[in-house]
Amino acid sequence: MVVLVLILTGLSVVFRPKSTSASIDDEDAGSLDYLVLGDSECCTSFTPMELWNQYGYVGYNCGVFAQRMQNAYYGFETTLESQAPKVVLLEANLAFTNQNNIRIAQNACDHLFGNVISLYRYHNEWQNFLLTQLDDKHAAAKKNAWKGFHTSGQVTPYTGGNYVTATDTVTQIAEPQRTYLDKIVELCRNNGIELILYSVPAPRDWSYAKHNGLAAYASENGLAYVDLNLLQSEVGMDWSKDTYDKGDHVNLVGALKVTTYLGAYLHSNTKLPDHRGDMAYADWDAKYQLYLGNKKKLGL
Amino acid sequence: MMDQLLEILEDINPDNDYMAEDKLIDNGLLDSLSLLTLVSELEDAFGIEITPTDLIPANFNSAAAMWEMVQRLQEADK
Amino acid sequence: MQYNSLLYLLVFLPVVMLLYQLLPQKHRWKLLLAASYVFFFLLSRKLIIYLLFSTGCMHYIGLWLNTCDRDLEDFRGAEDFHTQKELTARKKRGILWLGVAAQIGVLLLLKYFNFVSGNLNILLSKMSLSFTFPTLKLSVPIGISFFTMQAVSYIVDVYKKKTPADRNLWRLALYMAFFPSIMEGPICRYSETAEALYAGERLTYHNITFGSQRIVWGLFKKVVLADRLSPLVELVFSKYTQYGGITVLLGAICYTLQLYADFSGCIDMTIGTAEMFGVRLPENFRQPFFSRTASEFWRRWHITLGAWFKDYIFYPLSLTKWIKSMGKKARLKFGRHVGPVIQTIVPLLAVWLSNGIWHGTGWNYIFFGLYYFVLILTGNLLEPLIGKSTDLLHVSRKSIGWRAIQTVKMFCIIVTGELFFKAASLAAGFAMIKSIFTAFDLSALSNGSLLNLNLSVKDFLVVAVGYLVVLAVGIVHEKGIHIRQQVGSWPLALRWSFYYAAVLLVFIFGAYGGSYAPVDPLYASF
Numbered sequence: 001m002v003v004l005v006l007i008l009t010g011l012s013v014v015f016r017p018k019s020t021s022a023s024i025d026d027e028d029a030g031s032l033d034y035l036v037l038g039d040s041e042c043c044t045s046f047t048p049m050e051l052w053n054q055y056g057y058v059g060y061n062c063g064v065f066a067q068r069m070q071n072a073y074y075g076f077e078t079t080l081e082s083q084a085p086k087v088v089l090l091e092a093n094l095a096f097t098n099q100n101n102i103r104i105a106q107n108a109c110d111h112l113f114g115n116v117i118s119l120y121r122y123h124n125e126w127q128n129f130l131l132t133q134l135d136d137k138h139a140a141a142k143k144n145a146w147k148g149f150h151t152s153g154q155v156t157p158y159t160g161g162n163y164v165t166a167t168d169t170v171t172q173i174a175e176p177q178r179t180y181l182d183k184i185v186e187l188c189r190n191n192g193i194e195l196i197l198y199s200v201p202a203p204r205d206w207s208y209a210k211h212n213g214l215a216a217y218a219s220e221n222g223l224a225y226v227d228l229n230l231l232q233s234e235v236g237m238d239w240s241k242d243t244y245d246k247g248d249h250v251n252l253v254g255a256l257k258v259t260t261y262l263g264a265y266l267h268s269n270t271k272l273p274d275h276r277g278d279m280a281y282a283d284w285d286a287k288y289q290l291y292l293g294n295k296k297k298l299g300l
Numbered sequence: 301m302m303d304q305l306l307e308i309l310e311d312i313n314p315d316n317d318y319m320a321e322d323k324l325i326d327n328g329l330l331d332s333l334s335l336l337t338l339v340s341e342l343e344d345a346f347g348i349e350i351t352p353t354d355l356i357p358a359n360f361n362s363a364a365a366m367w368e369m370v371q372r373l374q375e376a377d378k
Numbered sequence: 379m380q381y382n383s384l385l386y387l388l389v390f391l392p393v394v395m396l397l398y399q400l401l402p403q404k405h406r407w408k409l410l411l412a413a414s415y416v417f418f419f420l421l422s423r424k425l426i427i428y429l430l431f432s433t434g435c436m437h438y439i440g441l442w443l444n445t446c447d448r449d450l451e452d453f454r455g456a457e458d459f460h461t462q463k464e465l466t467a468r469k470k471r472g473i474l475w476l477g478v479a480a481q482i483g484v485l486l487l488l489k490y491f492n493f494v495s496g497n498l499n500i501l502l503s504k505m506s507l508s509f510t511f512p513t514l515k516l517s518v519p520i521g522i523s524f525f526t527m528q529a530v531s532y533i534v535d536v537y538k539k540k541t542p543a544d545r546n547l548w549r550l551a552l553y554m555a556f557f558p559s560i561m562e563g564p565i566c567r568y569s570e571t572a573e574a575l576y577a578g579e580r581l582t583y584h585n586i587t588f589g590s591q592r593i594v595w596g597l598f599k600k601v602v603l604a605d606r607l608s609p610l611v612e613l614v615f616s617k618y619t620q621y622g623g624i625t626v627l628l629g630a631i632c633y634t635l636q637l638y639a640d641f642s643g644c645i646d647m648t649i650g651t652a653e654m655f656g657v658r659l660p661e662n663f664r665q666p667f668f669s670r671t672a673s674e675f676w677r678r679w680h681i682t683l684g685a686w687f688k689d690y691i692f693y694p695l696s697l698t699k700w701i702k703s704m705g706k707k708a709r710l711k712f713g714r715h716v717g718p719v720i721q722t723i724v725p726l727l728a729v730w731l732s733n734g735i736w737h738g739t740g741w742n743y744i745f746f747g748l749y750y751f752v753l754i755l756t757g758n759l760l761e762p763l764i765g766k767s768t769d770l771l772h773v774s775r776k777s778i779g780w781r782a783i784q785t786v787k788m789f790c791i792i793v794t795g796e797l798f799f800k801a802a803s804l805a806a807g808f809a810m811i812k813s814i815f816t817a818f819d820l821s822a823l824s825n826g827s828l829l830n831l832n833l834s835v836k837d838f839l840v841v842a843v844g845y846l847v848v849l850a851v852g853i854v855h856e857k858g859i860h861i862r863q864q865v866g867s868w869p870l871a872l873r874w875s876f877y878y879a880a881v882l883l884v885f886i887f888g889a890y891g892g893s894y895a896p897v898d899p900l901y902a903s904f
Contacts, residue, residue, distance in 0.1 A: 064893070065895075066895065101420070102379045102385075102420055102421060103896075105379070105385050106379060106380070106383045106384070106385045106896075109383070109384045109385040109388070109389065110383075110384055110891070113384050113388070114891075119885060119886070120885065120891070121891060123885055123886045123887075123888065123891065124891060124892045124894075126886050126887065127834070127836055130836070131836060131839070134835045134836060134839075136835075328677070331673075332688070332692065332693075332696075332722070333718045333719065333722065333758060335693075336696055336697075336705065336718045336721055336722065337709075337714070337717075337718045339697060339702075340702065340705055340706060340709065340718075340721075343702075344706075350697065351697060352538075352693055352694040352697045352698075353537075353538045353539075355693050355697065356538070356540060
């Protein structure tokens with residue numbers, strides 16, 4: 001048994017995140033200035049390459065489909081081992097999605113175990129040094145060009161009309177989401193990261209009561225909260241064109257609008273550096289070309 | 301009388317050695333169709349009624365067990 | 379919690395094992411019971427009352443049946459013994475049906491109420507009636523399909539006097555709730571597993587090593603193979619309208635393989651865990667893809683389910699008076715072969731409808747059951763015809779060629795059945811089958827489209843190699859060789875290298891972490 005543990009820890013040294021995977025681990029250590037965290041509302045709504053083109057901002061979309069606050073926190077904590085962003089955007093939908101206690105316990109277990117034996121966390125790296133002749137580097141590069149953004153070019157309109165009706169009801173952020181949100185806030189505070197909460201226009205998931213809950217949390221913790229559901233005309237949302245699943249998530253067109261608005265917000269409210277022309281970020285220009293190709297394939 | 305039983309068995313499925321075999325059910329040597337035919341023939345030949353309760357491996361795993369069951373059922377009817 | 383989670387493997391199980399070993403023998407079963415209830419409660423919370431109800435009901439019914447038998451004995455030798463016997467038999471039948479109805483009734487209500495009321499509503503609306511049946515918000519506890527069947531088997535076995543009723547409610551509770559088998563079975567018979575559960579045999583080096591090896595094998599199948607196929611399967615089946623031809627075929631084959639690896643892998647973990655506690659659970663899989671007929675398949679796949687249906691539905695129905703007389707008449711009219719087959723029509727239909735319904739609420743499941751009903755019935759009917767044709771063509775049915783053809787044919791049948799099993803609906807299933815043929819395009823094999831289904835080339839390689847290993851193990855098992863014993867006889871260094879390699883393989887090539895979403899055990903939702 002002891003020997004097994006020794007072998008596992010030994011191998012853990014070998015299995016460190018490598019650079020050919022199309023994930024955030026592909027980014028050079030310490031290169032990213034901002035991160036976007038959240039669930040599917042996040043990863044379908046924010047495309048970092050637009051901000052590279054418009055402002056020279058360097059960042060990554062860390063959103064994961066169906067992610068819960070607990071795993072968002074764990075993922076964020078792990079990412080901070082190799083990145084030092086100055087700004088983090090958190091799509092706050094996952095403040096209101098919960099999971100059962102067993103899942104939470106299992107996730108916590110996995111995280112703890114991964115801290116001790118990192119082989120557990122990074123075992124998928126085998127893909128990067130076994131049979132590398134089979135790797136399609138070009139496909140991987142194209143995938144990386146999205147910088148974590150997932151999208152669809154389809155259009156299936158949301159036809160439910162106006163969904164923003166003011167109310168005084170407040171949907172509280174329940175446990176354990178609250179605890180893990182607090183942990184994210186604290187992690188940002190301890191690392192000098194500016195945390196900005198935001199909500200993507202989402203007729204199906206958002207509610208004014210949830211807005212109130214988030215606004216209250218934001219003001220308690222001194223955080224900015226940008227709720228795009230209340231800024232739809234500024235963003236330019238058109239529900240007959242901007243969603244691929246009847247309003248659950250925005251499509252490419254919708255995401256471009258959201259990103260443009262948030263980019264402008266970041267430009268006016270943060271001091272993110274402009275890295276255009278910086279030799280260290282030359283790869284971003286190359287990736288931008290691939291990104292344009294990706295967009296073209298989806299009709300834009 | 302036991303011969304009659306053996307004859308019925310041979311008729312249904314000649315592949316088995318009914319004198320030696322004692323795991324006819326456990327080893328799947330008599331399939332369900334054979335078993336149903338067997339039940340019907342035994343009922344006709346010996347004037348007994350075999351119910352689902354009697355359908356346990358202990359009663360059908362060997363020719364000897366079947367014969368015992370037949371005799372028991374004949375007794376019970378009296 | 380999942381059997382393949384660290385929480386279970388590194389926390390729950392070791393704690394239970396430690397406490398088990400520390401307790402004196404006669405109290406060990408109580409620990410297993412407590413652990414099982416904790417396990418159940420963690421997963422289903424308040425719904426534990428259904429488990430308690432089921433257990434209490436079967437306990438009481440069992441005792442009542444035994445009381446009837448004992449009371450009858452008072453009359454033995456008396457004049458009216460015969461009449462008393464009749465009365466007792468009738469009374470016992472009533473108790474039996476009460477018990478069975480209570481158990482199955484709860485299961486049917488929880489699982490099928492909404493399906494039935496939903497369909498009735500469709501019917502009513504078609505008849506332009508405004509009445510609608512309500513849909514209830516019913517939560518289903520974990521394992522209810524499995525433990526209900528165990529409860530019914532216990533009641534029937536007590537009725538048949540195969541086993542005496544257990545006077546101890548809590549020992550019965552352990553039989554029902556035993557944590558390794560509560561989620562996905564195997565469906566155990568009281569007379570076979572109860573004693574070992576209560577024996578409290580101490581943990582031995584042999585049991586622990588053999589048991590944990592089996593667990594690792596199960597983990598390999600579930601985590602490395604099944605979970606790796608999951609993204610592809612989910613994609614093809616959820617977006618089936620976008621795919622056709624070879625892609626859909628691939629999806630169906632991958633689902634079949636995933637289901638096997640997932641279910642049999644979890645069963646391996648279950649049996650391995652039980653083995654550590656000295657409890658031998660029945661096997662549930664016996665190289666199912668080596669089957670050559672549909673009947674054989676159901677003796678090799680989910681064995682305990684097939685056995686349950688055979689013992690508690692097929693034979694009891696086949697031997698009821700009117701089915702027996704139907705059989706006799708059929709034998710006279712249609713001969714010695716067709717006659718018995720006709721006798722089996724109603725029982726088989728009952729079994730296969732039950733099988734379909736047991737698996738889930740949906741017309742595609744009912745179709746799945748009827749699919750196998752038709753296959754098995756026609757297979758039985760055509761038996762002699764096939765025999766005659768092969769004789770005519772001088773083909774030996776024992777030849778490798780013939781057996782290979784039958785195995786391949788059976789594989790196609792299995793995959794088709796599983797496609798309907800997984801399909802979003804019956805209509806979706808038919809659409810998918812149709813699209814295999816209408817959109818069949820061999821170029822899909824070379825144009826790289828098959829690599830856009832969430833699985834990379836390396837993933838496919840791991841799957842291919844992995845299933846070859848599974849096949850090899852299957853062949854070895856089919857020959858009756860006991861792998862763990864063989865490995866156990868190897869020299870120390872070789873043995874331990876083998877074990878470490880196995881564990882490492884699971885660690886490294888497992889489809890978990892990163893972007894992999896956790897996959898719940900597939901059969902736990904039935």
